[in-house]
Amino acid sequence: MEKIVSLSRRRGFIFPSSEIYGGLSSCWDYGPLGVELKRNIKQAWWRTVVQERDDMVGLDASILMHPQVWEASGHLKGFSDPLVECKSCHLRWRSDDFKGDICPSCGGELTEPRMFNLMFKTFMGPIEDAASVVYLRPETAQGIFVNFGNVLNTTRKRLPFGIAQIGKAFRNEITTGNFIFRTREFEQMEIEFFVKPGTDKQWFDYWVEERLNWYVNLGIKRENLRLRQHGEDELAHYARECSDIDYLFPMGWAELEGIANRGDFDLVQHASYTGKSLTYFNEETKQQIVPYIIEPSAGVDRSLLAFLCDAYDEEPDQEEIRVLLHLHPDLAPIKVAVLPLSRRESLVTAAKELYADLRQCWMVNYDDAQSIGRRYRRQDEIGTPFCVTVDFQSLEDNQATIRERDTMNQIRIPISALKTTLAAKLSGEDLFILPPGGQIWKGGGEG
Numbered sequence: 001m002e003k004i005v006s007l008s009r010r011r012g013f014i015f016p017s018s019e020i021y022g023g024l025s026s027c028w029d030y031g032p033l034g035v036e037l038k039r040n041i042k043q044a045w046w047r048t049v050v051q052e053r054d055d056m057v058g059l060d061a062s063i064l065m066h067p068q069v070w071e072a073s074g075h076l077k078g079f080s081d082p083l084v085e086c087k088s089c090h091l092r093w094r095s096d097d098f099k100g101d102i103c104p105s106c107g108g109e110l111t112e113p114r115m116f117n118l119m120f121k122t123f124m125g126p127i128e129d130a131a132s133v134v135y136l137r138p139e140t141a142q143g144i145f146v147n148f149g150n151v152l153n154t155t156r157k158r159l160p161f162g163i164a165q166i167g168k169a170f171r172n173e174i175t176t177g178n179f180i181f182r183t184r185e186f187e188q189m190e191i192e193f194f195v196k197p198g199t200d201k202q203w204f205d206y207w208v209e210e211r212l213n214w215y216v217n218l219g220i221k222r223e224n225l226r227l228r229q230h231g232e233d234e235l236a237h238y239a240r241e242c243s244d245i246d247y248l249f250p251m252g253w254a255e256l257e258g259i260a261n262r263g264d265f266d267l268v269q270h271a272s273y274t275g276k277s278l279t280y281f282n283e284e285t286k287q288q289i290v291p292y293i294i295e296p297s298a299g300v301d302r303s304l305l306a307f308l309c310d311a312y313d314e315e316p317d318q319e320e321i322r323v324l325l326h327l328h329p330d331l332a333p334i335k336v337a338v339l340p341l342s343r344r345e346s347l348v349t350a351a352k353e354l355y356a357d358l359r360q361c362w363m364v365n366y367d368d369a370q371s372i373g374r375r376y377r378r379q380d381e382i383g384t385p386f387c388v389t390v391d392f393q394s395l396e397d398n399q400a401t402i403r404e405r406d407t408m409n410q411i412r413i414p415i416s417a418l419k420t421t422l423a424a425k426l427s428g429e430d431l432f433i434l435p436p437g438g439q440i441w442k443g444g445g446e447g
């Protein structure tokens with residue numbers, strides 16, 4: 001984990017929040033590369049669960065919601081963790097985070113556990129009284145449930161269908177840590193998939209498989225993922241069944257995403273608190289039914305950490321070590337780097353022209369500082385799949401060299417074929433690469 005934290009800091013993926021003030025515990029800022037990686041993860045998720053499906057639509061609900069939402073959802077009463085405090089060093093702990101009854105830090109005596117509600121409270125408007133209390137949402141899910149009727153009426157979707165949402169959530173966690181793994185402000189990617197009661201088990205199994213495949217298709221090694229079914233005693237208050245997708249983080253196996261069968265709990269609760277009907281008319285039986293809900297709920301930050309950990313690699317490189325991120329091209333913050341072999345004006349002009357052109361399609365870096373070897377290493381370290389090198393011969397023959405991150409294979413191709421070749425490679429097409437000195441990839445014709 002130290003290597004991941006250090007790389008993230010050094011290369012501008014993730015910085016401690018308010019760093020010049022000494023930081024703020026468990027809060028992190030995403031830097032220029034981190035923000036691209038995060039956007040790419042969210043985009044890949046949205047593409048898979050919304051864009052490519054006809055049974056899903058999106059939503060972006062507000063963070064602040066009517067306070068009664070949290071009564072109906074059970075969060076006001078039930079969203080609590082057992083808190084203990086050390087009588088000697090006064091550190092506070094979540095008592096189910098460790099075994100035994102002494103302080104994990106100093107061995108001191110602990111207080112009896114008391115339940116601590118994890119929701120952040122604030123006030124709406126200028127008067128800070130009980131009537132103006134609102135909460136920062138601890139999950140994005142509730143925004144979806146309360147909009148079930150709106151979406152149903154405006155989209156005319158039929159069961160089974162789902163609503164997807166990406167957004168910030170806040171939990172006043174007692175213990176945070178392991179970098180961005182557990183923080184108090186984080187982002188979720190949640191699906192609420194509405195199904196006919198009786199088909200819920202089938203859809204639960206379907207979504208477990210779908211979500212597992214999503215991580216594998218984006219490059220996470222299958223052996224670093226496992227499914228863990230919740231025991232009766234650990235099920236959340238709303239869940240009938242739940243399975244976690246765990247990832248083997250540097251600190252051990254831990255939850256990456258949870259898939260829950262929430263039954264009709266949420267729609268029934270909101271209907272009973274509001275008096276509004278949150279039912280669905282079943283054409284076959286001509287009856288109003290309350291759909292059951294299958295909820296795959298993933299963390300953006302936790303996924304980002306898993307993608308970083310899984311991609312991180314070190315390879316011997318003569319006297320040194322080549323650090324590289326084997327990020328999937330869809331996730332890589334920078335897709336292509338344009339590198340003129342030297343800073344000679346004619347080369348810089350040609351390389352900058354190319355840089356401007358490629359930037360129309362992708363996030364592209366331009367780098368002309370230090371040796372070409374060092375520049376390749378810099379790009380490897382941030383996971384850039386391809387470097388394009390412009391050299392003196394390029395000015396004569398209008399060809400450039402593409403160098404691939406993972407294999408370090410190089411190939412010269414006509415500059416006019418660069419965009420299509422890069423597009424094909426970035427979308428995962430298995431182009432045949434000739435050995436160094438070869439002319440063109442498969443499908444590209446004569447060089």
Ligand code: GAP
Nearest residue numbers: 139141181182183186256257258297298299302
């Ligand atoms: N709506 C269901 C729900 O919120 P959850 O298991 O509490 O379920 C879902 O949260 C996902 O949100 C987790 O699997 C994790 O990826 C992410 N998550 C939850 N709490 C987090 C925290 N304190 N910091 C970072 N990510 C968190």
